[in-house]
Amino acid sequence: MTRPSLPIDDVLAEICSGLSAHSRLVLAAPPGAGKTTRVPLALAGLLDEAAVIDGKILMLEPRRIAARMAAQQMAKSLGEKLGQSVGLTTRVDRKVSDATRVEVITDGLFTRRILSDPELTGIGAVIFDEFHERRLNSDLGLSLAMEAQGALRDDLKLLIMSATLDTEKVSSVLGAPVVESQGRQYPVETRYLGRSQDRIEDRMASAVRKALREEEGSILAFLPGAREIQRTAEQLERVPDNVRVAPLFGALSPAEQDAAVSPAPEGMRKVVLATDIAESALTIEGVRIVIDSGLSRVAEDAAGGLGTRLSTVKASRASVDQRRGRAGRLSPGVCYRLWDEAATRGLMPSPVPEILKSDLSGLVLALAEWGERDATRLTWMDAPPAGRLKAAQALLTTLGAIDQDGALTALGSEMARLPLPPRLGALVAGAPTPQERALAAEIAALAGERGMGGNSPDLRDRLAGFRRDGSPRARSLKAQAKAWGKGAAPDGNLASLLARAWPDQIARKRPGSAASYLMASGRAAMLPETEALAKQEWLVIADLGGAAKEARISLAAPISEADALEIGGVVSEDRASFDPKTGKFTARRVKALGAIVLSESPLPKPSAAVAARAMLDAIREGGFAAIGADDVVRETLARIAMLERADCIAPVALDAEALIASAGD
Template sequence: MTPSEALPIDEAMPEILRALAAGPRLVLAAPPGAGKTTRVPLALAGLLGAPGVIEGRIILLEPRRVAARMAAERMASSLGERVGQTIGLTTRVDRKVSRGTRIEVITDGLFTRRILADQELTGIGAVVFDEFHERRLNADLGLALALEVQSILREDLRLLIMSATLDTGAVSRAIDAPVIESEGRMYPVETRYLGKSDDRIEDRMPKVIRQALREEPGSVLAFLPGAREINRTAEALTGLGPDILIAPLYGALSPGEQDAAVSPAPPGKRKIVLATDIAESALTIEGVRIVIDSGLSRVAEEDLGGLGSRLTTVRASRASADQRRGRAGRTSPGVCYRLWDEAATRGLMAAPTPEILVTDLSGLALTLAEWGAPDAGALTWMDAPPAGKLKGARAGLIALGALDADGVLTPRGKEMARLPLPPRLAALVASAPGAPEKALAAEIAAMMGERGMGGDSSDLTQRLQRFRTDGSPRARALKQQAKSWGGGETPGGDLAKLLARAWPDQVARRRPGSAGSYLMASGRAAGVQPSDGLAKSDWLVVADLGGAAKEPRILLGLPVTEAEALASQKTITEERAAFDPKTGKFTARRVKALGAIVLSEAPLPKPSAEAAATAMLAAIETDGFAAIGAGDVIEETLSRLRILAEAGLIEAPDISPESLVSGAPVWLKPALKRRGAQLPEDHDVREALVQSLDWPLQEALRNHAPLSLELPSGQSARVDWLDPRAPLVSARAQAFYGLTEHPKIAAGRVPVTVELLSPGMKPAATTQDLARFWGAGYKDMAKDMRGRYPKHDWPDDPANARAHEGRTKKRL
């Protein structure tokens, strides 16, 4: 079928088809409204009247359910069909696919499950990554896995990365793909800056919308950060009159409500669409010529409660602001109102921060373990996952029983991996002891996995009861999904025991003398309002956290008895110690504890070597190596390595103070234990660090970066590696007499900075060329020294004089 309306992407289509016929990968940049989302997959499949270039099904990845559904419906409509025939749709709560499906639209998170279940992607001819500029974690992970499949198993697989705004050069270099850029169709847009305000955005936005309605014709698209602000703004706009339609647009709305938001306003009426950033590029909203941009956006960051990620409000990037502005010029000249000062635009981030750098990586770590690639460096990434965050994610998975100590999936981990849930919720289901408990766990996981389900009570029991009585389409879909996870059984069992068994690290006890402050077994503190019903309980299982990382709030929890809390895990009796860097002293005690929750304790006269070492490592983690007086020796070793690398004797090692701190429990702890309850000497730390390095680095340090030099006087002078002039040797001038060649290290490639001192041990001269200094600068120095130290030896020809320790003439 050939669509009647021409779109800008059509001009680039022949080039796109030729590129994918000739090569396995392509990067396509096209602005919002160019038609790439719906037109390109149809063309690749040969559904636009011209021959296609892809055999097999085409998978189109979308970052959000609403975008996936609307893309599928528009493509199906253009073919005169319903979704589920030629065009299929798969999301977490909806699946409409048939044997005749040629293009399947799927959310990016589910694609990861698809590729893990079938690494060859059997029957798939192409994978299209839409809206890749959003740099969502699932998209980055899916691309990394698809690239490996393509390189090892499926050379015929085609990968197309599409974006509205993207650093195409960076993507092209990362995946070795050509770039095609499509021009959009854009009318002029006037930008009006209204300045910043201290008002809440939901209070200010209605005023600006009313202003825009008075000043300009046409429908309005207002960008707000989230559903809460949208609903409050909608309430404030009631009473505008029958000719004004108010249409919220965000992911949690029903399909009918979303369709109403993107459809054109009826003749003679104007529409106000109140949208999240989903309307930046993924969706086309008809009839809009006025955009009002709050300048705010919700981005994913690591979720304190371990539920994958949480959304936090930040300033939108320049790329997002530009896309929002462009929505006003789709069909006619438009206007964009920006609720900030023009000068502030220059201070915006160029583009959103990739999720992989800031959000929780537990799901990614679980996926990599299932993929058989625990070393993330073996895959191709746009931005590699941060090593520290990935290490922490793996430690969390070990605690949940998903991985063993070697990072290999356990049977529980395998069950967790098959569930489309954050690992902590998956662990709840996988750890359930029986069929009724598994059904109950699945019910809780389905509710908690969808933000807003069950209301906002902090008591899990109340939230679950409300979810069970919720008859909305979204709730019904989630309940049906829970049944599939729970095996169709009737939910049952002890809720408190179930949660405490699954999340023993989040069992919490109220702190003595506090109202609403709790300490969890993991060692993290959290709180609830003293007026909250949860605050009446001495013990809780914490199900979800929010707020600031330093002072998290308990968003969801369950009161438990002390017996239930103690049954969640084995209590331990052990020796614990603390080290005070200010005094250099230890304190020790024997404690009975449930994780970090101390149940009882008694003081000890001094700590064991193990406890003392652990205490010092804890101090190092908090305050660095200076906490145990080893800061200089660490910097000294790093300086020696750096200078050897600059001299070309070694490859510069990837070592930093931060990496040494994180690795100290491995390389430093044995040396600390040998010292017992005493601080280590410099040589203890230095030798432990050197022995932790690769053998060539050890040899280079010992042979070419000495800690001291023998001087002609017979003295051994310490080499200062911390001075900006390093390597530096200081001694009285007389100690260097007789040297005609300047001392060097690093196989003769690096001259030592020689600092000649007066008999009073004050700097008199500095040189990196003694032979030249003896013939020039020495004369001025000696003239001055003879006047100040006449009893000491200041020969006319120091190069041929006898070196000594700086004694007076009489003693010589």
């Protein structure tokens, strides 16, 4: 079979010889170079070259859609069906055989595989594709693979592939040489349309219509998420007859995704409305116009159990440059940007790695199963922050997954075997009866898939929709739920199950508010006032979106006050707050469920311990200036630095932020 020439072909021999001579290699190649579909086949000896790798090759993809499309494209290029020489493993799909030489797998499932088989039996090489995205599972998987390589498998080969990457840093951490592919890029004209106060979907629809009038060819438009894509598509229902609008995001069916990336029919133009999945992981044929919103939806902070909270942020310079480059793959192109040119200089150079900003409870649980209680003993591209590790350990201890020493418990071991975030794992593994476990498994299956069962924030509605859904995706998830639930008939108290996994997210409506809730954790969350769920006084919140300050409730269920108080645990304690303006404490005796105060009475004077906690809280919230100690701390740190420079004391990594982070330790 004749293969079209791709830029990566020029360095395939160098890649093969590099991995023959070294156990680790870094490949930098721009989007469209062909690295994803050519390199694994070349290493496996499925092209013209002899095989470099003994055993199967695993290639990790950060997204399910990218994994599926990469596997399909490789199989197609060989003239084979998926599951023969090239296989695929995702949460909802598995097509492999004894003949499989290259298996494409999502990064989360790779973590499960290496935890269950640290030697990676039968695996000759692991390829980390799209590593520049710096997904948490990719970073964790690489650290575990390096551990396995060093202790158990010195013959294992590791290849890091990326479109944009700090190759010097990666090469230094891995001790690996770098191969670079230049790719092919035609000139792209950039046109700035400026920012406005209009909704992003209004601005995007207007820009699409402008591009259709001014330019020829198909359009790739970048939007932050599915909601904005759907709203933009609604505004583009009236377009010329030769234009087809196609959405592209992870929750679509495989057929819908395939339709979006396939070339437009003869005489037709296509407008693909995509998330950042189309930045580098997927190639969309026929595109010569890019319209960039300049926004991304990223995972950051703890989201209450479904992994992370998704926040809309400005895309990095590296991301917008990749998006722009998509217009110049086949011919000279045009990129419209929905912001001012000057704003580009203020963008972050590259995305912040997830490990620095995300909930790390899944990582800590995985390390506990690995037998490692101290994350700092592993090699990391970026070390996980100590504060986030501490918070993750506290959550896992609360869930009963680890003991006070950080060792895995029996419950934690069962949680770790489930391919679920820790809270969902606790929901299933900790269910008290077989029927409740089956119900918990249903909840876990639908909660882990955005949009499954509908878009209602009411878990009861979502569960009913999931049970009615007969789509292939839903059937696959139901089969998973049945396996997790061990075949029992689902039944039980939905809210009580949730509350045991999310005790800190039991929430009560704020007094006088129509739809704003305070969680036991102290965070605020809200619903649209039109939601029927907003009539409930008490909720258990399982997922959040939107801004951190007052998050939007994405998934919740009503709970009775009696169940909330029993499961959440009511305590009576003395509390105090410090007012920086007056320099005085206010003390009270409260009966509360976490931050939810049920009753309180004033205290004339707080104890020393209560006052100290109040002072620490003030420092953590407002820095040392909150207690009038900013100048003293600054002067003290300056003196310490002077002593370090004079070699009077050993160097210490100490600044005001470090002092605040360690306050109370």
